[in-house]
Every structure is written in structure tokens, then in C-alpha cells.
Amino acid sequence: MTSTSADRRMIQIAMSAPYLARDEEQALAQAWKERHDQDARNRIAMAHMRLVVSMAxxxxxxxxxxxxxxxxxxxxxxxxxARFEPERQVRFSTYATWWIRASIQDYVLRNWSIVRGGTSSAQKSLFFNLRRLRARLARGDSHLTSEAVHQEIAAALGVSAADVRRMDARLSGADVSLQAPIGNGGEGEGADRIDFLASDAPLPDEQALESIDGERRRHWLHAALGQLNEREMRIIRARRLAENGATLEELGVILGISKERVRQIENRALQKLKAVLVSKTADHAYA
Structure with a gap:
């Protein structure tokens, strides 16, 4: 059986289901709520399948x-x-309409695109009403610009015009796989779309330059550290080169000096390092 035949059969079954009188509906709902009568619940559901078909x-x-x-x-x-409360004296169709629509809308949002959208109530309203409002505005005034249409829709739904523009762009085209081959008969024939995406990675010459410069800077830093005495080196390693730098107070206890003295030694060591590195940089610039 084809999908079209199956759909037609489904509609026929839904439309042939008998209507329930108000009293009968109330009795069935009461049976389900009080005795969890599955047959009563199923009869209520089948009697309202036409509502599901109409909403779908x-x-x-x-x-x-x-x-x-x-x-x-x-x-x-x-x-x-399952949630219907018959004592509220409301027809089941009125109550069920919201649940049916919500379930279908959630399915559409999850499956219409691989990109998740409509995560807020305003975004959901925009997703499901954009086309309808745009068509109505076009019928009312065919001379409206796209920006004017977006502004009108934004005001009607309480969202920003930027949100309307983004949603309009999403709804105007389907998802395209990056692995889809390009078959336009011109340049790029046989390649995948992903091959034409711009990469944020550095170019090969930039990578080579970074590698050379990185090695040079490591050499300069090693030479600069060699100018420090043992105490200065210990403080710089503990304060600047360790993953979790030690505090001035901690180093003062270890070295048997005040934390102010540790700060003075650290500043003197940093000045030495700066002088050596500036000298190395200047020599390289004039080389």
C-alpha cells in the first residue's frame, strides 16, 4: 500500500468514527478517570480522530x-x-485541540530541519505564523518592500525584525548536506560542498612562520632565564611558570623571608628578563 493510499484509508477511518453525545462523552471520561477503563479512553480518542486529521x-x-x-x-x-477532567463541564474537543496542536508543532520543529529552531514561545509563533502573515500582507498591499513586511510581522508577533529576517531566510530554503557533490558542470565538478568552505586555520606559510617564531621565542626565553640567580629563578618558576602559581606569602614561608621581599626579588627578576628579551628582539630586527 502506497503512502497516499494509507493516508486516504486513515482519513476514511477517522471520518467514519461515530460522534459522541455530550452525556456519553462525560460518562466515558468519568469511567477512564475513576476506573482507568482503557476501552472508555480509546472510544473517546477514536471519536475525535477527525479532529487529529483536520489539525494535521x-x-x-x-x-x-x-x-x-x-x-x-x-x-x-x-x-x-489522560488529563481530561469531566467535572469541568468542557467538551473534550475543546480541551484536546491544544494538546493535538502542541504535539504536532513539536514534531514539526524537531524534524523540519536538522538545525534546532523555535526554542522559545516567540520563536515558535514566528515559525508557524510567518508564511501566513506574509501572504496576508502581500494580498493587502502588493507594493510593500520585504523590510516593511518584516517590520509588520515583527510588530504583530512581538519579536525583532532581525528575528523575522533570519526565520524568513531559513524557511526559504531546505537543508543542504555539506557532503553533497557539486554537479553544475563547471569549476568544482565532482567536489563536495564542504571543500569550498573557508577554513579558519592558518595558511601553510603562516603555520611555518609561527613554528619558526615560536622556536626563536623559546630560545630567547631560555637565554633570558639563564641570567637569573638561583633565588630569582625559583621565584619566577613558582610564580609565573607553574600551572597554579604560588602566592607571595607561600614563597616567603618557604624561603624564610617576608612576602614583600619576595615581591621585590620577583620584580627585579622580571626587569632582567625584559632587558634580555628587548635586546634579543632588537638584534633580530636589525639582523
Missing amino acids: GKFRNFGLPFGDLVQEGYIGLLEAA
């Missing part, structure tokens, strides 16, 4: 299988049946 039809323009939309709507219908 409103989301067909998102390109997802109609049968899947109906199944997701049925999950929402069962959730509504």
Missing part, C-alpha cells in the same frame, strides 16, 4: 509525511484523554 492537514506545507503528522497528533489526543 494544517501542517502539510512543511513537507513532512502526513501519516507522521497524524500519528503525532494522536499522541497529543491520548495525552488530552
Whole structure:
């Protein structure tokens, strides 16, 4: 059986389900709530399958299988049946509509694109209403610019115009795999789209230059550290070269001197290092 035939069969079953009178609906809902009567819950659900089919039809323009939309709507219908409170004297269809729509909308948001969207209520409203509002504005005034349309929609939905522009761009095109081959018959024929993405990595000559400069700087630092005496070297290693630098007070206890004296020795050592490194840099610049 093809998907079209299966969809048609599903609609026929839904439309042939008998309607429930208000009293019968209340009795079945009471049986489910008080005795967890599964048959009562199923009868309520089947009687409202036409509501699921109708709601699923409103989301067909998102390109997802109609049968899947109906199944997701049925999950929402069962959730509504499980939570329905008959003592509130509200018709089940009124209560179930919200659950059915919410279930289908969640499915659409999860499967329409591999990029997750509609994470807030405002974004969900924008996702599901953008096309409708844009079409209505176009019918009312065909001379409106795209920016004017975006501004109107942003004001109507309480979002920013930038959000409208981004969502409009997303809805205007489907996902494209980076592994998809390019077959335009021109330059790049046979390559994948990912091959044409700009890389943030340094160019080969930049990598080579960085490697040479890095080695040179390490040599200069080693030479500069060689100008320090033993105490200065110990303090610099503990304070500047260790992963978790020691405090002045900790080094003072270890060396048997005050933390102020440790600070003075550290500053003198840093001045020595700076003088050597500046000299090395100047020599390299004039070499």
C-alpha cells in the first residue's frame, strides 16, 4: 500500500468514527478517570480522530509525511484523554485541540530541519505564523518592500525584525548536506560542498612562520632565564611558570623571608628578563 493510499484509508477511518453525545462523552471520561477503563479512553480518542486529521492537514506545507503528522497528533489526543477532567463541564474537543496542536508543532520543529529552531514561545509563533502573515500582507498591499513586511510581522508577533529576517531566510530554503557533490558542470565538478568552505586555520606559510617564531621565542626565553640567580629563578618558576602559581606569602614561608621581599626579588627578576628579551628582539630586527 502506497503512502497516499494509507493516508486516504486513515482519513476514511477517522471520518467514519461515530460522534459522541455530550452525556456519553462525560460518562466515558468519568469511567477512564475513576476506573482507568482503557476501552472508555480509546472510544473517546477514536471519536475525535477527525479532529487529529483536520489539525494535521494544517501542517502539510512543511513537507513532512502526513501519516507522521497524524500519528503525532494522536499522541497529543491520548495525552488530552489522560488529563481530561469531566467535572469541568468542557467538551473534550475543546480541551484536546491544544494538546493535538502542541504535539504536532513539536514534531514539526524537531524534524523540519536538522538545525534546532523555535526554542522559545516567540520563536515558535514566528515559525508557524510567518508564511501566513506574509501572504496576508502581500494580498493587502502588493507594493510593500520585504523590510516593511518584516517590520509588520515583527510588530504583530512581538519579536525583532532581525528575528523575522533570519526565520524568513531559513524557511526559504531546505537543508543542504555539506557532503553533497557539486554537479553544475563547471569549476568544482565532482567536489563536495564542504571543500569550498573557508577554513579558519592558518595558511601553510603562516603555520611555518609561527613554528619558526615560536622556536626563536623559546630560545630567547631560555637565554633570558639563564641570567637569573638561583633565588630569582625559583621565584619566577613558582610564580609565573607553574600551572597554579604560588602566592607571595607561600614563597616567603618557604624561603624564610617576608612576602614583600619576595615581591621585590620577583620584580627585579622580571626587569632582567625584559632587558634580555628587548635586546634579543632588537638584534633580530636589525639582523
